[in-house]
Amino acid sequence: MKKILVLAILFLTVSFDSLQDTPFDTGEWFKFRIHYGLVTAGYATLEVKEAVKNNKKVYHAVGRGYTTGMSKWLFNVEDNYETYFDKATGKPYQYVRKIDEGGYTKDEEGFFNQDKNTILVKDYKNKSNQTFATSENIQDIVSTFYYLRKHPSANKLKVGESIAIDMFFDQETTKFKLKYIGKEDLDTKFGVVPCMIFRPLVQSGRVFKEQESVTVWISDDDNKLPVRIKASLAIGSLKADLESFKGLSNPFTIKVKQ
Numbered sequence: 001m002k003k004i005l006v007l008a009i010l011f012l013t014v015s016f017d018s019l020q021d022t023p024f025d026t027g028e029w030f031k032f033r034i035h036y037g038l039v040t041a042g043y044a045t046l047e048v049k050e051a052v053k054n055n056k057k058v059y060h061a062v063g064r065g066y067t068t069g070m071s072k073w074l075f076n077v078e079d080n081y082e083t084y085f086d087k088a089t090g091k092p093y094q095y096v097r098k099i100d101e102g103g104y105t106k107d108e109e110g111f112f113n114q115d116k117n118t119i120l121v122k123d124y125k126n127k128s129n130q131t132f133a134t135s136e137n138i139q140d141i142v143s144t145f146y147y148l149r150k151h152p153s154a155n156k157l158k159v160g161e162s163i164a165i166d167m168f169f170d171q172e173t174t175k176f177k178l179k180y181i182g183k184e185d186l187d188t189k190f191g192v193v194p195c196m197i198f199r200p201l202v203q204s205g206r207v208f209k210e211q212e213s214v215t216v217w218i219s220d221d222d223n224k225l226p227v228r229i230k231a232s233l234a235i236g237s238l239k240a241d242l243e244s245f246k247g248l249s250n251p252f253t254i255k256v257k258q
Helices: 002-011 069-074 143-149
Strands: 029-036 039-053 056-067 077-085 092-101 104-113 118-123 128-133 162-168 173-188 191-202 214-219 226-232 237-246
Touching (some): 039 069, 039 077, 039 237, 056 143, 077 143, 143 162, 173 226, 191 226
Antiparallel strands (some): 029 237, 039 056, 056 077, 077 092, 104 118, 162 173, 173 191, 191 214, 214 226, 226 237
16 A cells, blocks of 8 residues: 555656657646555645746646545555756756655655755754765656656657666665556546556665566656556555546547447
């Protein structure tokens, strides 16, 4: 349950388009229902706002995941992830991570210096500040996926090929990869949605291991909207399905059932 909530936040925006197009803009919002079969475990939302950093207007993306109903009583989750990133380059200025997952908590902010390839992490829970060296063009956990939505190579991938990007998470830079699986027409509450299928991979030993069976369906249109996330378990699977949305930059493609 905890894992799929985090996955929903991580992979809500794993979608792609070329750099000259606009798959998202201020005002985009969508919500996922996280469920095991017919039982709803929680919800995750992601919204694009606008803010000012370094005297310029930037995107401010806010992601939230939370349990509901009986799941809330069994394992309460309240996760908040935010990022501030440049509208032109996609480079992040700052991230916010404030989570409570069954009593496991974090309350921190990271401030990027992209010129010096460093990040200052302020840990409010432990009252500490620490600076880490990063690689060039580093992304945080949420800005990564907005950056990938505009990646110029994604639509050119062949089945089995991957895109890789450096991501800072848990005081460490890790290599985040997305492997292209193929295409599928997905039956949803909105109708049949043409989708591209990806499998997210990270370095072994991190929160999500390469061996984990997680699959993401992305609408094969100009929005590149996440439609479904599936985590295969020992028994059955846990899913996150697109529940509602607004503020899309482009028409949402739905096929007419034959």
